[in-house]
Amino acid sequence: MTTATKFASVSDFEKGGVEVIGNDQPRRYLFSNLFDVAAKSQPWERVVVAKNLEFTIECARAEGESPWYLSGHDETVLVMEGTLAVHFVQPAVVPGGAGNGATRLSGTPSGKVMGHVRLQAGHLALLPAGAAYQIRPAGLCVVLFQSLLGAESIERWAEICQH
Template structure:
């Protein structure tokens, strides 16, 4: 039996690090914590915690059932805390995101196509959210998912609220 202890975070238990500045501005590091962000977010707000030109990492508090989303590019969901079910379904006519559109959009109504299947994910599991299809999340208890995606109309940016602005020894 190994005595090793790998430390993962969760909504219930996380400990942030920090920035000790020598000659810099803490804001340059855009430092936040996904559990901290999710603990203060409403269910399924897509809060950007990373941004690199048009690309973002969105942080979602998973709680209950999300709306149906779709995107014109692949996205990837990584469960950081909790158990999350991903439902996938084909879209009906005129439900798809416009060709080349960035980021996720809400599907109008329920998806009109056939069901594709489900994925039950626990912490550390990554699911493909395939381009041009509908997906939604279900989570019986609060959890955290991060999504690798492109900045879109649903992306929320609240950097001043979530990011570290102080220098402090850690």
């Protein structure tokens, strides 16, 4: 048998699916494919592909520099395709009134440069609470954010899920 590990990408993915037995409904399983979602998304739309009450996993087509984001809680980013850098700034002024999830900042935040990380497919990075971040992809990338439901989160279950 072959033991080649099969990963996928926007240009090379194959979806599985839900086969129901009896009167169950496929929509209960919220089945989607993150590369399919990325293929049909605008750059930096944060499409919710998994939701557990207020917690989310959001899929983004990472193409071109992202806006600067800030969150009051930790987030993570998992690179599923491509190569990118994440740059961090400790903002001099933290906007008030922010709820859960990522907040999109207007422009580049002023403050201390914290550093950056360079990531490839399979790499998982911490987006620390209170650190503004911008993602700079080298070409088309697909990323997953582990976050909370917020103003940037987009729910379009009927469009992305088998039903």
